[in-house]
Amino acid sequence: MCGIVGYIGHKEKKEILLDGLQELEYRGYDSAGIAIIEDGTLKHFKEIGKLENLRQKTKSYTSNGFGVAIGHTRWATHGKPTELNAHPHLGEYSFIIHNGIIENYQEIKNELTAEGVQFVSQTDTEVIVHSFENENHTAKTPFEAFTNTVKKLEGAYATLLVTKAAPNTIFFAKSRSPMLIGFDGDDVYFASSDSPVIGKANEVYYLEDGEYGYAKSGEVKLFDANGERKISKQALATDKVLAQKDGYRFFMEKEIYEQSRVMSETMMGRVLDSGIDFDEFDKSLFDGIYAIKICACGTSYHSALAASYLFERIAKMRCDIEIASEFRYKEPFLTDKTLFITVSQSGETADTLEALKMAKRAGLKSLSICNVDNSSIVRESDAAILTRAGIEKGVASTKAFATQAMVLWMLSLYIGQLRNTIPKDKIEIEIDAMLHTPKALVVEDKLHERIHRLSKRYLHGHGFFFIGRDIFYPLALEGALKLKEISYLHAEGYPAGEMKHGPIALADSELFTIALMPKTLLYDKMKSNVEELSARDATILAISPETFELADDFIQTKHANHPMVEFFEMMVVTQLLALEISVRLGNDVDMPRNLAKSVTVE
Numbered sequence: 001m002c003g004i005v006g007y008i009g010h011k012e013k014k015e016i017l018l019d020g021l022q023e024l025e026y027r028g029y030d031s032a033g034i035a036i037i038e039d040g041t042l043k044h045f046k047e048i049g050k051l052e053n054l055r056q057k058t059k060s061y062t063s064n065g066f067g068v069a070i071g072h073t074r075w076a077t078h079g080k081p082t083e084l085n086a087h088p089h090l091g092e093y094s095f096i097i098h099n100g101i102i103e104n105y106q107e108i109k110n111e112l113t114a115e116g117v118q119f120v121s122q123t124d125t126e127v128i129v130h131s132f133e134n135e136n137h138t139a140k141t142p143f144e145a146f147t148n149t150v151k152k153l154e155g156a157y158a159t160l161l162v163t164k165a166a167p168n169t170i171f172f173a174k175s176r177s178p179m180l181i182g183f184d185g186d187d188v189y190f191a192s193s194d195s196p197v198i199g200k201a202n203e204v205y206y207l208e209d210g211e212y213g214y215a216k217s218g219e220v221k222l223f224d225a226n227g228e229r230k231i232s233k234q235a236l237a238t239d240k241v242l243a244q245k246d247g248y249r250f251f252m253e254k255e256i257y258e259q260s261r262v263m264s265e266t267m268m269g270r271v272l273d274s275g276i277d278f279d280e281f282d283k284s285l286f287d288g289i290y291a292i293k294i295c296a297c298g299t300s301y302h303s304a305l306a307a308s309y310l311f312e313r314i315a316k317m318r319c320d321i322e323i324a325s326e327f328r329y330k331e332p333f334l335t336d337k338t339l340f341i342t343v344s345q346s347g348e349t350a351d352t353l354e355a356l357k358m359a360k361r362a363g364l365k366s367l368s369i370c371n372v373d374n375s376s377i378v379r380e381s382d383a384a385i386l387t388r389a390g391i392e393k394g395v396a397s398t399k400a401f402a403t404q405a406m407v408l409w410m411l412s413l414y415i416g417q418l419r420n421t422i423p424k425d426k427i428e429i430e431i432d433a434m435l436h437t438p439k440a441l442v443v444e445d446k447l448h449e450r451i452h453r454l455s456k457r458y459l460h461g462h463g464f465f466f467i468g469r470d471i472f473y474p475l476a477l478e479g480a481l482k483l484k485e486i487s488y489l490h491a492e493g494y495p496a497g498e499m500k501h502g503p504i505a506l507a508d509s510e511l512f513t514i515a516l517m518p519k520t521l522l523y524d525k526m527k528s529n530v531e532e533l534s535a536r537d538a539t540i541l542a543i544s545p546e547t548f549e550l551a552d553d554f555i556q557t558k559h560a561n562h563p564m565v566e567f568f569e570m571m572v573v574t575q576l577l578a579l580e581i582s583v584r585l586g587n588d589v590d591m592p593r594n595l596a597k598s599v600t601v602e
């Protein structure tokens with residue numbers, strides 16, 4: 001996710017920008033850049049990859065005296081992560097940085113191109129700077145040109161513009177992407193979130209949607225559609241870690257709440273009205289492929305297992321799933337008609353990486369589904385699809401799992417399209433369901449509060465069974481893993497229909513059964529399985545859109561018309577349940593004992 005910083009004042013500007021961008025690194029990025037105007041001279045630097053590369057490039061540059069400065073970390077959406085696509089984008093005499101997506105950029109670009117404006121990048125952002133300079137030909141002031149430009153923009157933006165036409169000024173505008181202004185005497189800062197300005201500014205103003213204006217040596221003017229507005233500053237928190245958590249108690253909690261938003265990023269440019277499209281690879285990757293093998297560990301294994309149902313059902317393609325650490329030593333029989341897929345949040349998991357190397361040695365084509373660009377697994381694979389979850393800090397994976405499941409669902413539909421195994425009307429149903437997913441992931445206060453209250457009844461007992469059928473079986477495995485990772489309570493995931501073949505022997509009132517009971521998939525079968533447990537006095541917590549009279553506790557989810565939409569909503573419930581139980585037990589859910597975020601050892 002892109003990051004923005006800005007500064008206007010007398011201090012050395014390069015370090016302020018680079019330090020600020022470093023604070024935003026956790027959002028994830030693939031290139032970075034800065035632009036500074038000092039004494040009427042415009043300077044800019046851009047680099048792909050880590051901020052360290054930009055630090056190296058700017059090593060011999062310092063900026064002294066009064067000036068304006070903007071900096072950006074870019075997380076590619078429109079156009080690949082190249083230096084040309086990195087921000088700031090230059091017009092003839094102005095620079096722009098931007099977070100978000102300008103939805104009508106193509107329209108604006110066509111108009112400007114017709115007037116002879118040349119574009120050099122593939123980004124949506126570049127239209128802002130050219131639009132500004134175009135307006136500035138006729139506007140009375142640069143601010144009027146900026147205002148006219150902002151009025152044309154549709155979509156999401158937090159944007160800063162500096163220009164030689166007003167060399168002491170930073171112009172700003174915000175809609176649907178976060179941005180704040182920090183104040184310290186006459187010094188003014190801008191940032192996407194608190195952390196870059198903590199320790200620098202002492203007061204802050206969080207911009208509202210539709211607000212825009214300019215900052216000029218000690219003076220900040222703020223406007224919205226109704227004219228000039230008063231800036232009501234507030235004191236700034238001083239704890240950096242607290243600021244990065246955006247007010248949530250734990251990174252894991254923040255990441256659960258982020259899922260709705262990041263899911264839209266995962267789908268962006270890939271889920272189209274007509275079907276699924278992936279820029280990342282050519283469809284020839286699937287030439288001669290008759291089966292899929294997916295290798296992964298932990299949570300990533302669970303998303304892969306859920307996908308195996310989708311690949312067979314939607315793409316009509318044989319799909320085997322393997323735990324990477326098992327696969328490595330089983331002397332697997334591999335044929336080059338199999339596409340080898342690895343799923344990994346970090347892209348550095350040793351077992352998954354080794355499994356991938358084995359498959360490559362056997363001559364298989366490979367595709368990785370990963371959250372970290374340039375990670376070892378991504379580099380080792382023939383092709384990669386990034387999940388775009390943004391940096392995940394909680395050791396217990398949440399948004400990475402959600403976005404992996406979405407990418408795999410999209411991939412199953414993509415292969416179904418390619419192989420003509422899915423009729424057009426079915427494609428439309430799947431697309432519609434995908435587009436409903438961000439809504440299903442929104443955490444409502446009422447739901448969180450209910451789970452918080454319920455959680456106090458689940459702090460004892462001799463264990464948990466999470467049960468589900470079909471894709472809800474991997475979700476049950478994931479729910480149980482989440483709970484045991486952070487609560488240290490014993491929990492197992494089981495296919496509900498399998499309970500009667502042994503595990504039901506454990507059933508008693510101290511055995512807590514979390515039953516995933518979607519209405520769109522095998523509801524009656526699932527109901528019978530839960531009835532069998534209830535008859536043996538197990539304590540049942542049912543999660544379902546349908547009230548279930550035998551349940552001891554009940555969390556009602558919404559009625560949906562697709563199992564995957566129910567899958568994602570129930571996923572949030574299991575994540576919050578694990579979180580709330582663990583918080584009550586006094587555990588540090590972000591750093592659970594014995595676990596590491598990236599498991600780079602065998």
Ligand code: M6R
Nearest residue numbers: 298299300344345346349396397
């Ligand atoms: O980075 P990866 O997805 O390859 O990691 C695999 C597992 O180590 C990981 O999913 C682990 O199970 C998490 N702690 C789950 O919350």
